[in-house]
Amino acid sequence: MKGERKMPTQTFFNLPIDKQKRLLDAASTEFSRVPLTEASINNIIKLAEISRGSFYQYFKDKEDLYYYFFATLKQDSKKMLEDCLKEANGDLFLGYQNYFPKMLTMITEDKQASFFKHMFLHMDYRTSREVTPEAMKKRECEHKKDRHHNHFADFVNADLLKIDSDEDFHSLFKVMMTFLFQTIGDAFAKELPRDEVIASFNKKLFWLRDGVYVKSEGEK
């Protein structure tokens, strides 16, 4: 593993806004053209009209820019889930059921759709961590008084769920995000129509909610 830097350098942020924007636009174009592994820094610097050396003054490498670019996109996504959970009165599954179609719209109808397509079809461990909202990560620092940004677990009514610990919560969140990624990956790969995609997600969601086993009598 290489040393990972998560952010651009200060130098980048000191840049005039329009130069920053040029770079991000270039990133958008290149990462929409091909998946991360095939993207070329050469193309990006040509598009952004900056010199090779400058690029490396702002970012450690391709990945660094990639994840930063993604971060600029995902800002609203956090709030969206939060709202859906509130709206569902803490019902985790209902919340997700409302969340998914919104998410899908954002991903497929955005002008970045092509970027997202590559992303979801090449979703690996690192990427899935980046994509997962912070608020979903395990909270280990409850004692710290600066809980400035709240945790999704706070919006969920745990009484409805067979969940014992924060650990479990985290694990369950991850499972649900996995469902989401998997379904969207499928959607892109097979170019399914929107309603089928949603139906497919809901089916998985309900399996998880109610169980796949038949209970006593088959109410099917």
Place this chain on the structure above:
Amino acid sequence: MKGERKMPTQTFFNLPIDKQKRLLDAASTEFSRVPLTEASINNIIKLAEISRGSFYQYFKDKEDLYYYFFATLKQDSKKMLEDCLKEANGDLFLGYQNYFPKMLTMITEDKQASFFKHMFLHMDYRTSREVTPEAMKKRECEHKKDRHHNHFADFVNADLLKIDSDEDFHSLFKVMMTFLFQTIGDAFAKELPRDEVIASFNKKLFWLRDGVYVKSEGEK
């Protein structure tokens, strides 16, 4: 998308066995050293002591060799799941519960463990398709009389499950494979001890089996 070839050329199979083996050994070494994207054909041909031109006579590119190498490893895995399902008398979940520890052993204790580690940490859409046993894929060719290799659905007692169609079966299989990949990915990433990994998988499995919602009274 580029034209994908799944197999080595005939030329490769015409080669003397020991030369084939040299190449596969080289693949094993290189793909254990680094993930696919960082692997270098240069290294492989040096290790295998073949010329650059020869390599391209056998394989279309890195990926081609990679997936072929993987195919040589995965042969027994199919039978393993089949046996587990039989042993569980068609109980899908019990079958998987038995299957997982065996799978885990195979992946972590094999001499290819390092290869698998890279694979699971970089599992993308394509890879997950390759890894998933054939017998799990959707069967569309029931009418064809040559059902020479059987389908996992045949070993599963569907009466126990809320499953309506083959489509559903396929979808459920995929979910379960996803659990498996996700859990193993976690295991490698966080270097969890074996029993924790198994516990984590089982927890997810039982969530899916029985549902995450509490039923009527909390038997917790």
Place this chain on the structure above:
DNA sequence: ATATATAATGACAAAGTGTCATATGACGGA
């Protein structure tokens, strides 16, 4: 005006990729 920090540049070395014209060698027929 001068010193100092900050940013920009492109040439460069190193490494990798896929291709191609050519070389090798095995085999069968004349």
Place this chain on the structure above:
DNA sequence: TCCGTCATATGACACTTTGTCATTATATAT
């Protein structure tokens, strides 16, 4: 034995990419 043919082997080549670095330019403050 000589020749033609076929499958295979080879490595030089042209090309792309990457990350670095010595140098130059620009801005800011004294």
